[in-house]
Amino acid sequence: MPEADPRAARVEAQRKRILDAAQQCFIEHGFHGASMSAIAETAGMSAGLIYRYFENKSAIILAIVQEQLVLLREEISLNDRPDLPTLMAENYARTCNQRRGMNAALLLEISAEATRDPQIAAALDDYDQAVRQALCDWLARDPDAGGHGLPPALARQRALMLQCLFEGLKLRETREPRLDRKLLLEALQAVVPRVLAP
Incomplete structure (x- = not known):
């Protein structure tokens, strides 16, 4: 069985953190009320890092x-x-x-x-x-x-x-x-x- 790629696992973990944080923010503040900075704060990362994974809120x-x-x-x-x-x-x-x-x-x-x-x-x-x-x-x-x-x-x-x-x-x-x-x-x-x- 091939070993899992640690880089791919890290990328997936970061995406999961962002998606979980975004869902929480969208539920609490609505799509337009949830800023990228609020999502970043909830995810515990910088907004710049989020933009490496997702182009925008859409x-x-x-x-x-x-x-x-x-x-x-x-x-x-x-x-x-x-x-x-x-x-x-x-x-x-x-x-x-x-x-x-x-x-x-x-x-x-x-x-x-x-x-x-x-x-x-x-x-x-x-x-x-x-x-x-x-x-x-x-x-x-x-x-x-x-x-x-x-x-x-x-x-x-x-x-x-x-x-x-x-x-x-x-x-x-x-x-x-x-x-x-x-x-x-x-x-x-x-x-x-x-x-x-x-």
Whole structure:
């Protein structure tokens, strides 16, 4: 097994520090309120060093979206039939690890920036299409293989509905973080099985 390149590992560690700091700053101050100097301070490095890795804040946002897409492709675990309403209710307004799942406020900031930056819009579209395809594949997969056995056309429709539900919950998190979890679970238990049913 070849040894890892120490320089590449250092570069990746620096990029990770910058992306984590940027996510924190974007969540706390918004995309336009988070200056490169604030990101640098949060990362514990100079702004000049950040510019060696990222041309500007848009490049950082693009890297965050691309990173989330890679994580999604690596980690989406729709190989079984989880209790989706319970998982959705448990994850509602939960502070997630910055590297695993996009924070609701950050998703809103990135979505807003996508209306102004075509590169970010394209990256977000790739992310959306990957999520939808993963959901569609899961819904169409044979039940013996952990899927729901929906016909392909119906799987596409239901994948879109699930995606809208997921994103709607993210938006709701920003406006109502203390939502009654029992009420949310009951609502999801009433709706989600209908979306998954043939």
